Amino acid sequence: MGRYILKRLLTMVIIMVCAAIVVFTFMYLAPGDPARLQLGLDATEEALQAKRSEMGIDRSYIEQLASFLYKTFIRFDFGDSWTYGVPVMAEMGVRLKRTLLIGLPAMFLSVTIGTLLGIYAAIHKGSWKDSLTMVIAMIFISAPNFWVALMLILLFCLKLGWLPAYGIDSWTCYILPIVCSALPGIAINARQARSAMLEVIRADYITTARAKGQKFGVIVRKHMLPNALMPIITGVAGGLCGIVAGSPVIESVFSIPGIGAYMLSGVNLRDQPVVRGCVVFFALFTSLTILIMDLCYAFLDPRIKAQYSREKKVD
């Protein structure tokens, strides 16, 4: 297992380097002059040259790429933002906290509520409870995130006055963003869990357990759920990556200066250090999440663990 993890970590480094090269190349080739964007249309060529020199974009592609890779992977320095004037790493650290403050609770809610709803629907398959659950799930999958956010703001902020509509002043400001981020995840996990449970429910060992007179709750908890968890974990990993990477929408609606909004502003303003830094971070985050997901498979599924053990013995 240790060798497997090491192999995956090395693969992760290669993935991040490739992602860094790709994003660097895309930003390099993207139309628009960052210097002109900073200084405006009236800037003279002299001023533009000075600005390009300060930004380091007057060098050749290879020189810029080499410098970027060296700073990123050897010195762990994404440089200073051309727009914000502060180190990208520092700003990302501050903003990541806010994004994770939304993302992690949203993920927790998605997993717990979604899984419970899915199990509930599977157990009551064919009944109105199953149909209602799936209809609700369909609604939250279909409704656009920003629309749901605005509707919740109108209801809970404007009409009822229970919650603040924007900002990061207090913990209450995070309630609505967490709910809006969680709802699509709840819906997806509910459907995923229901589907996984229905597959397992037809298995012979479940029939045997029932025939032996085991309590249904114990059957669900000890026999059905562990076997149904595999696709749910896959959904969770993907969902977490989606919540963090897809946060610009929620962050824009609720005026939360998180990492999504940071990257969005970087793209709009051709702030290359910010975009590169965010993409490399997302690549790292996604790779780590998938690695953890794979390790969870090994932990939960003895067959996978045994497979690694067999490989070790053969070696």
Add this chain to the structure above:
Amino acid sequence: MKKAMAFILISTMVLGLMTGCGSTGNNSGSSNSNSGSSAAENVTTADSKDAAEAEASIVSSDTRILDNGRYDQIIVALGSDPADLLPARPMGIKSYFFWNIYETLFDYDEDMNFVSNLAKGYTIVSDTEWHFDIFETIYDSEGNHITADDVVYSYNWVVESGNAIKYSMFDSIERVDDYTVAIHWKSEPTSLAALEFILARTYIFSQTAFEKHNFSSEPVATGCYVVSKYTSGSELTLEANDNYWALNTDEDVSMRLPVHNANVQTLVFQIITESSQAGVALEMGNVDFCDYVQTTMMSKFKEGGEHADQFQTIECLTSDYYFLAPNMSSSIFNDDLNLRLAIYYALDNPSIAVAMGADYTPLKYLGHSYYYDFNTDWENEDTYTTNYSIELAKEYLAASNYNGEEIVMIGRSEEASKNALTLIQTFLAQIGINVKIQALENTIMQATYAEQTGWDMMLSSVGGSSLVGSWSKLLDNNVNNGYTTCWLADDTLQSLYKTALNDATHDDEHIKECIDYVFSIGAVYPVAVMSYTIVCTNDITEMYFQESYPMVGASTYVGQ
């Protein structure tokens, strides 16, 4: 079953839509509206509250005036993130608060004349050397004494950091004595307008403070407000500077503009990028000032609206105006005045303004009443801007060399611009001109028209502190090394433009002469000007504008 599910889905969507409709009878949450309650209850943010309490101020029970005579707190909604607080690139959203934090050598008054700010005045030593004397008792908020060395440092930093916008006249700066600097020009300045960014947009700061602090997030400057809190992307809080140098000096500073008055104790700028959220924030009483409320929500704040007792609305013109211009290097338009005139006579710009949105007013001339150097009598002139005639357009088209080629028209991808492009395309199709629209994101738009080929017409906007100043993008052939933005190289036009720009001949006669020539060669079609509406608390009795930007810190409040 399926019908039942469909019914449930539809009902849910309708119910969801209905929660967005109807009115709310109360402002919930903490309120900054004119309710007359005590200071502690009115403060909305923890940091602002701490700051207010630290001042140990007493609020009158009838107004929100503190014992130091200042209004206690104003919360302003900002539509975009200023990103950084460096003393550079003072345009756009930064104009709402940069005058509060930083100071320049000079300011502009209403007639765009230079007025003393940190500099007492200047002496013209020679054609290319001017001396500037600064006040001797200038201190920043940390107590650093500002001398000529700091002025030199500030200018050199702007140049060396690549932030020297419109610095074409500037050659160098040097210290003459402790409170005098000499600026050397590359050539004799014939127009003070050309010195705008050098004298009125270059901020002065202490070298000591700049080396000690990161000005991107914690600037230390000489302004009447101090940055007490800045959360990038979220909030900026300014506190009135009780140690402001101009309040504690024996020198005569009476000529300085009221923009440097701190009439409010705490200014809070909250970044709310979503305009509907800004409207909600006003309704909830969480902000006191917003100038980008959606048109659909405006009626709630205007007379007769449900929030009219707490808010007032102020209509303002912006300096920016839209224009349509041909690429004069394009093979389609080059030397074909008839085609250009055919296009212009086929357009009805009142209709285009309507399509752009309720905030847009059609232009009748190249400029509008916002500018001090625009003569409103010119709007009665008979030009292609005010003449919509399909017959005349077809006549010019018949006389042109147009053979049905596709004309590529570019514009920005904002809603107003896209609507205008679509309508222009429709108008031109009426007379048989084939137009292809490209609505581009701003940076791509800039990259596109920076190229001589690839586009034939452009719909864009310009603005500036003066009418002639706004033409720099349109008429100045320094933009593209001998060509204007629209790739026009016309010596007569250059001569007329420079004459109008020159201070000695910056008058109605020469400005009109320039515009008339522009119309005679069909270089530009003026489209529309944008206005906007400020929604602000009724506690503001007189809004102060500095170069058309509302300055809440310098405005006057109930009880003052």
